[in-house]
Amino acid sequence: MQRSAAAVGSSVFFAAAPGVVAGVIPWWITGWDGSPSWIGWRVLGAVVTACGAVVLLHAFARFVREGVGTPAPVAPTQRLVVGGLYRWVRNPMYIAVVSCVLGQAGVFGAWALAAYGAALMVVFFSFVRLYEEPTLAHQFGADYEAYRATVPGWFPRARPARVPPATS
Known part of the structure; x- marks a missing residue:
């Protein structure tokens, strides 16, 4: 696959997956209407x-630059993505989607969005453990296992890991 x-x-996957999960569904839940009881929640939510x-x-x-592929399982990367934010945490994309949902919960004062964000975290964690990690281990072998041993999955490191570029 070319860059x-x-x-x-x-771009297509961005619109179809996080665009729906962190945009369309929160809109469907809230109508992007509401107001928290304290304005600080709105500000904090907007920042998050x-x-x-x-x-x-x-x-x-x-994924495009380093991995030469997409985050979509149907068109995966050719190379293991270990640079940028992936030096701090293995799953920044999932964390970002949940952050967008929880931030909107703050902006709109919507407990339903907070519950939805928590449910998303359970779904994402399960998907990573049951599908993504075994798939990456099979596809990238020792490179992925070394990366997995060095970079935490969900709670970012204090300092970026020194991860050599993948050989596969």
Whole structure:
């Protein structure tokens, strides 16, 4: 897969997956209407949502530039993605999507979105453990196992790991 095809595929997947999960469904739940009882929640929620969006965009760009592929299981990367934010945590994309949802919960004062965000975390964690980790171990072998041993899955390191570029 060429980078241009990876960019197109990633853009389509971005709209179809995180766009729906962190945009359309929260809109469906809240109508993007509501107001928290304390304005600080709105401000904090906006900051968390914006940070989540930036992380998400960075992660998708990493898949195109470094991995030459997409985050979609149907068009995976050719190389293991271990640079950028992936030096701090293995799953920044999932964390970013949940952050966008929880941030919107703050913006709109919507407990239903907070519950939805918690449910998403359970789904994402299960998907990673049951599908993604075994698939990456099979596809990238020792490179992935070394990466997995060095970089935590869900709670970022204090300092970025020194992860050599993948050989596969």
